[in-house]
Amino acid sequence: MVCHPNAIACLHTVIALLLPQTTAMDNPSRRTVLKQLGLAGLAATLPAAAPAALAQSTPAAPVVASNGFYRSKLGDTEYVVLSDGTASSPVLPNWGGNPDKLADFERLLAANFIDPKSAPNNFNPMYVDTGKNKVLIDTGRGGANGRLVANLTAAGIDPASIDTVFLTHGHGDHIGGLLAFPKAQLVMGALEYQFWTQPASGQPSDLVKNTLIAQKERFKLIQAGDDIVAGLSSVATYGHTVGHLAVMVSSGDKSMMHLGDAAGHFILSLQIRDAYLGFDADKPMAVATRQKLFARVAADKTLVVGYHFPFPAAGRIRRKGSAYEYVPNIWGS
Numbered sequence: 001m002v003c004h005p006n007a008i009a010c011l012h013t014v015i016a017l018l019l020p021q022t023t024a025m026d027n028p029s030r031r032t033v034l035k036q037l038g039l040a041g042l043a044a045t046l047p048a049a050a051p052a053a054l055a056q057s058t059p060a061a062p063v064v065a066s067n068g069f070y071r072s073k074l075g076d077t078e079y080v081v082l083s084d085g086t087a088s089s090p091v092l093p094n095w096g097g098n099p100d101k102l103a104d105f106e107r108l109l110a111a112n113f114i115d116p117k118s119a120p121n122n123f124n125p126m127y128v129d130t131g132k133n134k135v136l137i138d139t140g141r142g143g144a145n146g147r148l149v150a151n152l153t154a155a156g157i158d159p160a161s162i163d164t165v166f167l168t169h170g171h172g173d174h175i176g177g178l179l180a181f182p183k184a185q186l187v188m189g190a191l192e193y194q195f196w197t198q199p200a201s202g203q204p205s206d207l208v209k210n211t212l213i214a215q216k217e218r219f220k221l222i223q224a225g226d227d228i229v230a231g232l233s234s235v236a237t238y239g240h241t242v243g244h245l246a247v248m249v250s251s252g253d254k255s256m257m258h259l260g261d262a263a264g265h266f267i268l269s270l271q272i273r274d275a276y277l278g279f280d281a282d283k284p285m286a287v288a289t290r291q292k293l294f295a296r297v298a299a300d301k302t303l304v305v306g307y308h309f310p311f312p313a314a315g316r317i318r319r320k321g322s323a324y325e326y327v328p329n330i331w332g333s
């Protein structure tokens with residue numbers, strides 16, 4: 001970082017980099033933040049009010065800026081991949097769970113400049129406008145961290161205009177934002193819905209009670225292979241969860257697939273055969289499903305979206321030796 005010769009401006013830059021949400025703070029608030037950071041001495045150097053020129057020198061953008069939506073076309077159908085934001089977390093063993101492959105995972109991550117102890121995890125719901133239906137695939141995390149509604153709005157999509165919400169599976173990072181779409185028809189695989197709402201042991205979680213169960217009357221439960229709406233069909237991709245469904249989007253002779261969490265990790269799940277996620281429910285089944293799915297989309301050169309792939313998360317999968325690799329779309333394509 002290169003600092004302004006003016007030490008106070010430099011201090012503002014430091015605060016902004018440490019705490020991007022504080023960029024609009026007034027000086028008393030900045031003093032409080034500095035005290036919390038153990039920098040009370042620096043806080044004392046802040047003037048009571050920043051001169052206009054100084055205020056303008058404060059960076060307004062967060063450390064990592066992103067558009068948050070990626071709009072493109074598939075035939076006559078428009079699709080928009082939406083970022084629900086990111087969260088840094090350990091890559092291992094979440095995204096590579098096989099105890100006997102941890103050294104391979106670490107080597108491969110290092111070769112791709114990824115710190116196994118902490119890397120950003122992306123969350124990528126997708127909006128599809130078929131001309132007849134406006135469909136949202138998964139709803140992100142909801143709550144204070146969820147960026148889905150903000151990014152829908154930034155993309156010019158009114159959340160209230162969405163008529164159908166499809167849930168690939170019942171994990172919190174996919175159903176957490178459900179209540180932001182109170183008018184949409186809700187669609188989910190029957191097997192998956194039942195698994196979460198009537199667990200074999202114990203009680204449903206509070207999140208499931210507040211979303212899947214509270215909105216029970218609004219759900220249309222489907223079987224694998226059924227259409228969600230005309231142009232979007234569900235694909236059985238069991239293993240990550242008991243009844244996980246991916247989504248095939250078709251328009252004329254073109255098609256693409258939102259893989260949900262059947263995609264796994266954009267490097268480990270593709271490049272190391274038999275790799276499973278720490279949070280795959282049925283690990284052998286998840287591996288078998290992934291291998292079948294990757295073989296299919298690689299052979300057909302199908303455009304895919306991975307829910308946890310790096311935003312904008314759209315690209316293709318091709319064979320690499322005895323495994324596969326992800327080839328991201330070129331921006332603008």
Ligand SMILES: [Zn+2]
Binds near residue numbers: 171173174
């Ligand atoms: Zn997920």
